[in-house]
Amino acid sequence: MDAPSATERRGDDGPAPVIATRGLTKRYRGGQLAVDGLDLTVPAGSVFGFLGPNGSGKTTTIRMLMGLIAPTSGTARVLGRPMPRATRAVLPQVGALIEGPALYGFLSGRDNLLRYDAADPTADPRTRRARVAAALDRVGLTAAAGKKARAYSLGMKQRLGLAAALLQPRRLLVLDEPTNGLDPQGMREIRSLVRELASDGTTVFLSSHLLDEIEQVCTHAAVMTRGRLVTQGSVADLAAGARGRLVVLTPDPGDAARVLKEQGVGDVGADGDRVTGEPPERDLAEVTAALVTAGVRVRGLTVERASLEDAFVALTGEGFDVAG
Amino acid sequence: MSRAEAPPAPAGRRPRALWTFGLLRSELVTTLRRWRTLALLGVLAAVPVLVGIAVKVETRGGSSSGPDGGGGPAFIAQITNNGLFLVFTALAATLPFFLPMAVGVVAGDAIAGEAGGGTLRYLLVAPAGRTRLLLTKYTTVMAFCLLATLVVAVSALAVGALLFPLGDLTTISGTRIGFADGLGRALLIALVVAASLVGVAALGLFVSTLTNSGIAAMATTVGLLITVQILDQIPQLHALRPYLFPHYWLSFADLMRDPVYWDDLVKNLGLQALYAAVFGSAAWARFTAKDISA
Numbered sequence: 001m002d003a004p005s006a007t008e009r010r011g012d013d014g015p016a017p018v019i020a021t022r023g024l025t026k027r028y029r030g031g032q033l034a035v036d037g038l039d040l041t042v043p044a045g046s047v048f049g050f051l052g053p054n055g056s057g058k059t060t061t062i063r064m065l066m067g068l069i070a071p072t073s074g075t076a077r078v079l080g081r082p083m084p085r086a087t088r089a090v091l092p093q094v095g096a097l098i099e100g101p102a103l104y105g106f107l108s109g110r111d112n113l114l115r116y117d118a119a120d121p122t123a124d125p126r127t128r129r130a131r132v133a134a135a136l137d138r139v140g141l142t143a144a145a146g147k148k149a150r151a152y153s154l155g156m157k158q159r160l161g162l163a164a165a166l167l168q169p170r171r172l173l174v175l176d177e178p179t180n181g182l183d184p185q186g187m188r189e190i191r192s193l194v195r196e197l198a199s200d201g202t203t204v205f206l207s208s209h210l211l212d213e214i215e216q217v218c219t220h221a222a223v224m225t226r227g228r229l230v231t232q233g234s235v236a237d238l239a240a241g242a243r244g245r246l247v248v249l250t251p252d253p254g255d256a257a258r259v260l261k262e263q264g265v266g267d268v269g270a271d272g273d274r275v276t277g278e279p280p281e282r283d284l285a286e287v288t289a290a291l292v293t294a295g296v297r298v299r300g301l302t303v304e305r306a307s308l309e310d311a312f313v314a315l316t317g318e319g320f321d322v323a324g
Numbered sequence: 325m326s327r328a329e330a331p332p333a334p335a336g337r338r339p340r341a342l343w344t345f346g347l348l349r350s351e352l353v354t355t356l357r358r359w360r361t362l363a364l365l366g367v368l369a370a371v372p373v374l375v376g377i378a379v380k381v382e383t384r385g386g387s388s389s390g391p392d393g394g395g396g397p398a399f400i401a402q403i404t405n406n407g408l409f410l411v412f413t414a415l416a417a418t419l420p421f422f423l424p425m426a427v428g429v430v431a432g433d434a435i436a437g438e439a440g441g442g443t444l445r446y447l448l449v450a451p452a453g454r455t456r457l458l459l460t461k462y463t464t465v466m467a468f469c470l471l472a473t474l475v476v477a478v479s480a481l482a483v484g485a486l487l488f489p490l491g492d493l494t495t496i497s498g499t500r501i502g503f504a505d506g507l508g509r510a511l512l513i514a515l516v517v518a519a520s521l522v523g524v525a526a527l528g529l530f531v532s533t534l535t536n537s538g539i540a541a542m543a544t545t546v547g548l549l550i551t552v553q554i555l556d557q558i559p560q561l562h563a564l565r566p567y568l569f570p571h572y573w574l575s576f577a578d579l580m581r582d583p584v585y586w587d588d589l590v591k592n593l594g595l596q597a598l599y600a601a602v603f604g605s606a607a608w609a610r611f612t613a614k615d616i617s618a
Binding site for chain 1: 338339340343344346347349350354357358359441442443445446447448449450451452453456457613615616617
């Protein structure tokens with residue numbers, strides 16, 4: 001088994017990254033620069049969120065990683081091997097869902113999977129039916145397996161696409177917008193599936209434009225806008241990069257704001273009974289004591305944790321739905 | 325465990341020689357399960373039925389149409405004497421257009437249809453391998469050439485046996501050969517007709533690698549087929565005509581001579597091989613270097 005030893009080997013330097021790109025660049029024939037000098041590192045065993053607005057170059061990057069399009073310059077290594085040269089050795093160990101599912105409408109769900117499995121020359125035909133049945137079961141499609149794929153809803157197609165990625169035990173799963181078209185229950189199921197796979201040691205590379213989705217399942221994240229990588233790192237570090245806000249709830253906002261400024265709190269602002277500011281370096285207990293000593297009536301005092309969205313806005317200075 | 329200690333090179337499952345043919349099997353089955361394929365084969369099977377009934381109706385009342393009974397496809401005048409000639413007539417009637425059109429549709433759709441449906445990217449990340457996928461597609465199209473021809477031949481043989489007498493037959497050279505020998509020649513002719521379609525198949529496959537729309541590739545291939553057929557009829561282009569893929573198509577009739585006249589047959593097969601090599605290489609060069617963005 002690869003998985004346990006992979007975790008054991010995660011020492012100080014960690015094992016070799018599952019995905020590593022250096023200066024990866026793609027310029028389309030029209031001259032449009034889709035991906036610009038990307039240096040991406042996806043550590044082994046991580047659930048890696050790949051964030052960016054629509055049109056920021058995520059899918060082009062994924063297509064280069066999967067050997068579907070050739071980079072204009074730069075290199076990409078997946079599972080330690082150069083892409084697209086080593087597709088035959090690398091891709092059997094990679095499950096992928098790229099830009100939504102694509103199915104043969106005139107074949108049943110089961111027959112679609114049988115066909116995709118037959119396309120892999122390393123897949124054992126003797127275990128094919130059993131593996132297809134297991135994959136269908138894993139995404140909850142067993143009951144609909146005999147139905148023609150053209151009769152599937154978008155959510156069912158998405159599940160079938162996921163099942164195709166799970167036909168074999170994989171070392172890397174690349175999931176491009178896996179929860180598109182799913183209802184909230186389906187999204188929850190996908191999230192728990194991703195966690196389950198990650199706990200088995202599979203590295204999951206998850207692209208999304210939904211921040212809370214990334215925040216809920218990912219250990220690491222990278223943010224792209226307009227073809228460039230803005231930042232990458234662990235989700236905790238990214239969120240920490242954007243500092244939280246100190247929030248004081250009080251019926252005396254004027255006095256509270258004055259005391260907070262005296263206590264070294266920057267960027268103080270009041271909005272009704274809510275006074276906010278940048279959290280100070282000193283112990284919050286002392287801030288609380290100072291407020292109370294000054295006669296400010298305090299209903300509540302918290303530090304609101306920064307979300308990934310705050311981090312994103314801080315990094316890019318723009319909202320999330322802006323296409324690059 | 326020891327595998328994980330190995331250098332970064334992934335030591336995954338290895339491809340097996342026999343397993344790589346799983347894709348070909350899947351491709352053949354998938355092609356045959358498309359309604360479009362079945363409809364094309366249905367049309368091809370209907371042609372001999374129509375020809376057979378037409379000849380039967382025409383000759384009812386005992387007056388067999390004379391040897392100089394007007395135009396029509398080759399061998400049509402002989403059908404009333406021997407049902408086996410319906411096989412030759414049906415192949416001569418379908419080879420100029422119906423057969424190559426059916427092949428053009430299947431070949432044009434081969435790669436472009438997968439690209440248009442998005443399934444191409446999933447086949448390639450499976451990973452099917454670009455060369456392997458292209459070879460599989462070409463093999464499947466050639467299998468379809470053979471199947472389509474056999475459908476015409478078998479349908480013609482069945483209709484011929486049903487409507488007309490069978491027996492010894494007269495060759496174009498005037499000699500008589502036994503029915504078994506005639507059946508053998510019919511099979512040989514069917515194989516030669518199928519081989520005559522190899523050039524269109526390669527052309528269609530190349531066109532198929534140029535676009536992401538199956539319909540566009542099919543239309544282009546069939547359009548090229550019609551254009552080349554017309555060019556082949558223009559006497560002023562006589563210098564060019566021997567290099568047009570349909571030029572020697574009807575040479576299969578020479579197999580009904582005794583002894584067989586091989587010259588044009590060999591030229592036909594050589595020309596088909598040339599087209600297969602040129603357009604096969606072009607398709608390979610294009611497909612293996614293409615950005616798959618659909």
